[in-house]
Amino acid sequence: MYDVTREALHAMTEAATPGRPLGAIDEAHRRVYDAAGFGHARMAACGYGLGATYRPNWMDVPPMLYAGNAMPARPGMVLFLHAILVDAPANLAMSLGYTVVITDTGREVLTRHPLDYHVCKG
Numbered sequence: 001m002y003d004v005t006r007e008a009l010h011a012m013t014e015a016a017t018p019g020r021p022l023g024a025i026d027e028a029h030r031r032v033y034d035a036a037g038f039g040h041a042r043m044a045a046c047g048y049g050l051g052a053t054y055r056p057n058w059m060d061v062p063p064m065l066y067a068g069n070a071m072p073a074r075p076g077m078v079l080f081l082h083a084i085l086v087d088a089p090a091n092l093a094m095s096l097g098y099t100v101v102i103t104d105t106g107r108e109v110l111t112r113h114p115l116d117y118h119v120c121k122g
């Protein structure tokens with residue numbers, strides 16, 4: 001689950017390109033998970049825009065990152081990309097994510113933490 005989630009996040013990052021629809025990010029997410037046999041465990045969206053809001057809300061709407069969203073990515077947009085799997089019958093889950101800013105030529109990953117896999121034992 002970790003390997004395919006990391007692959008999905010990388011595909012999503014590559015799809016976060018100025019001028020392309022925001023829906024392309026989720027389509028990349030779905031493509032990777034579905035090809036790996038995890039279509040049943042993925043979420044229906046894979047991120048959202050970050051910004052200032054004045055109502056009690058933890059994300060700006062729009063833009064949500066879901067398949068079919070035709071809103072183009074524009075330089076200066078700040079997006080949180082998340083790749084999440086939840087396989088409830090197997091009692092397993094995996095999630096990776098980070099923040100990117102759309103630039104004039106692509107995107108810049110703002111999060112500096114590595115995507116390493118760590119096992120925490122209680």
